[in-house]
Amino acid sequence: MFAIRCLGVSLAFFLLVYVVFSVAVVSGWRQVRRVGNRLSARRLATLLFILRSLPCAAAVLITLGFVVPSFLLLEPRVVAEPIGEIPLTLGACCVALFAGGAWNAIAAQMRTSRTVAGWLQGASAASGCDPVPLFRIRPSSPALTVSGWRQPRVLLSNAAAALLNQQELESALRHEIAHVRRRDNLKKLMFRSCGFPGMAGLEAGWSEAAEMAADDAAVSNGGEALDLASALIKLSRFASVHGATLTIGLVEDSGSGLNARIARLVSWEERRVASSRSLFPWYLAPTFAACILSMVVIYGGALSRVHDLTEWLVR
Ligand SMILES: [Zn+2]
Numbered sequence: 268m269f270a271i272r273c274l275g276v277s278l279a280f281f282l283l284v285y286v287v288f289s290v291a292v293v294s295g296w297r298q299v300r301r302v303g304n305r306l307s308a309r310r311l312a313t314l315l316f317i318l319r320s321l322p323c324a325a326a327v328l329i330t331l332g333f334v335v336p337s338f339l340l341l342e343p344r345v346v347a348e349p350i351g352e353i354p355l356t357l358g359a360c361c362v363a364l365f366a367g368g369a370w371n372a373i374a375a376q377m378r379t380s381r382t383v384a385g386w387l388q389g390a391s392a393a394s395g396c397d398p399v400p401l402f403r404i405r406p407s408s409p410a411l412t413v414s415g416w417r418q419p420r421v422l423l424s425n426a427a428a429a430l431l432n433q434q435e436l437e438s439a440l441r442h443e444i445a446h447v448r449r450r451d452n453l454k455k456l457m458f459r460s461c462g463f464p465g466m467a468g469l470e471a472g473w474s475e476a477a478e479m480a481a482d483d484a485a486v487s488n489g490g491e492a493l494d495l496a497s498a499l500i501k502l503s504r505f506a507s508v509h510g511a512t513l514t515i516g517l518v519e520d521s522g523s524g525l526n527a528r529i530a531r532l533v534s535w536e537e538r539r540v541a542s543s544r545s546l547f548p549w550y551l552a553p554t555f556a557a558c559i560l561s562m563v564v565i566y567g568g569a570l571s572r573v574h575d576l577t578e579w580l581v582r
Contacts, residue, residue, distance in 0.1 A: 273338045275350045276577045279357035280334040281326045282364060285463075288322035293465035300472055308479035315473040316454055323461040337574040354580050372460035379513040383414045386422055396421050396440045399447050403428065410505040412516035413443045416453035430501045438485050438495035439502070439517050445484035446515045451477050455513055475524045477515075482528055492535035499529055 296318050303314045386409070390402040399413070401421045410427035413419055421443045431439065446452070454477075458470055486492040503518050503525055518525060562569075 269342070269344050272350045272354075273335065273342070275354045275358040276338060276580060277330050277334050278361035279354040279580060280577070281330045282357050282361040284329050285322050285326040285361075285364070288325045289463040289466070292318055292321055292469065293463065296469045296472070308476050308483050312449075312473060312476035312480045315469060315476055319458060319466065319469055319473060320461075322463065333569060333573045334577065337570040338577060340570065341574040342577075351580070368460040368462060371462055372456055375456065375459045375512045379414065379511045382508070382511040383422070383514065390422070393423070395437075396444065399444055401440070408505045409508045409511075409514070409516050410502040410518070411439055411443060412508075412511075412514045413446050413452065414511065414514040416450060416456060416513065419447045419452065421447075424505070427502055427505065431498055434491070434494040435498040435501070438491050439498040441485035442481045442495065442517055445481035446477070448484070449477065449480065451481075451515050452513050455515070459512065474519060475527075478519055478524065479528060479531065482532060486532070486535065488537070489535050492532040496529045496532035499525065499532070 296315070299318060300311070300315065303311045306314065386404050386406055387402060388405070390404045393401045393403045395401060399419055399421050401423060404422050404424050407424050407426035409422060409424065411421070411423050413421050421440065423440075428436065454473075458466070482492075482495060486495055499518060505518070507516075507518070507520075508514075
């Protein structure tokens with residue numbers, strides 16, 4: 268009975284923290300991005316990813332760091348207290364949330380695997396994209412994409428390869444390698460597993476920043492930037508593909524996002540990439556250390572407060 272109560276209360280708290288943080292992120296991420304626009308694309312993408320993961324991370328941290336220990340340490344085990352309706356209902360909703368997240372992630376993975384297997388029929392291995400395996404595929408779309416997160420592969424259609432010159436192709440492949448290095452497909456899988464209504468805008472913002480970050484990683488001078496811009500224009504004629512959620516291509520968006528990327532590459536500046544502000548400036552380090560220290564000092568008191576809350580919830 269004690270274990271079931273502990274589980275019920277922990278799940279109920281997980282759900283509450285998850286919902287509160289999700290609502291805060293959905294309503295406030297645009298303001299954070301406005302401030303983050305001064306950052307480089309790479310750091311903006313990291314910031315948006317942290318924001319997107321925040322509800323899940325906070326729920327895990329608070330549940331495992333505070334709720335479970337406070338229950339185990341402070342809850343008397345002898346009292347045969349029945350579990351109330353509120354924690355029971357919230358706990359059941361939390362189990363449904365986990366099941367829905369797992370289902371979303373598995374379905375996206377299966378759909379992607381099926382679609383990619385179709386693209387790879389009759390494909391041939393090629394070189395020039397080390398350290399990631401490159402395959403030349405028969406369908407014209409996707410023109411150029413990276414699939415998978417455990418064993419990523421870059422797929423290049425024969426039609427796209429025929430359109431690009433050597434420099435354009437090399438720039439485009441470096442863009443795909445940057446997606447692999449930043450594990451962007453794994454991040455997309457994580458988004459699928461912790462869904463919440465209203466997160467689509469933040470995910471689109473992250474996707475846009477991730478594309479620009481991969482562009483920045485692919486070019487190191489104005490000439491390479493023009494090559495990549497030219498590859499983007501040439502490959503934008505291929506229709507975007509559906510059904511493969513966990514792939515990330517060279518051209519993810521054919522609208523304003525693509526125009527913004529091309530404009531950025533055409534006016535590429537080395538200084539802009541090199542001298543952008545740090546996501547966590549050095550002067551925040553003492554503040555961060557002070558937070559950790561005060562957390563250690565007040566931990567005992569916080570456990571007792573959390574236990575009061577769980578008591579209130581159980582009744
Ligand atoms: Zn891309």
